[in-house]
Amino acid sequence: MDKGKHFEGQIGSHVISLKTADSTNSIAMELGAGDAPHGTVVVASRQTMGRGRLGRLWVSPKGNISMSILLRPTLRPAELRLLTLSVAVSCAQALKKVTGVHIGIKWPNDLMVSGRKLGGILTETKLRGKRVIFVVVGIGINVNSDANDFSPELWRTATSLRAETGREVPKDILMTEMLDRIGFWYGMLTTGGRECILNEWRNLSSTLGRKIRISTGKETLKGFAEALDCEGNLVVRLCSGARKVISAGAVTMVR
């Protein structure tokens, strides 16, 4: 395929809309291996095998947003973290604009309302050597779901826009606004606006300045979330006083 074709069109100019998918990320990864263009969006009303970060299952009932965006960026692998942070910023801004609900971002990219999880982002990448061939950014937002859609344990730490606003929220308006913001911040990322993305993430952060516990997979650490560095890593001041730069992990707030 002619490489130029990948860059035709904007994010969301090709949308594949499905009633049910196992995982929109899996479908978008398959499309990426073919010749689907940059900006292709896969949306499903519900997913049967939604995937979350760190190998977790993502519960995706009807009423929520499950969508994945195929991107063919000219970014280095190290810059992809900023891409995910920019999508978190985009979603927080879009959801706030449509519903008025203030959304915080828990590092790296959990969308939170008053300490409960509203949505998440899973970025998957196809590399050839050190070259990024394509990226799939999957976004799950709890829009019109309620306690009946989740196990009691999961609902204790989750929320939805309907639960927060007390009314049904139109998914199509949300998705249009999200794609618009993602297009804006993607443009920023690819034209040298990294610092703007980092600053907007810092403004929306619900992690910085808080006591946290972080599980990296290898160890669990306790400390103070001091900063977001220029690569999107979390800088933590440990109880010992040492400073640690964390590139991946799951954060919980400590009171």
Ligand code: BTN
């Ligand atoms: C997280 O664990 O916080 C990330 C959740 C990402 C879920 C979305 S829903 C659409 C896309 N398809 C998937 O299978 N996962 C992502």
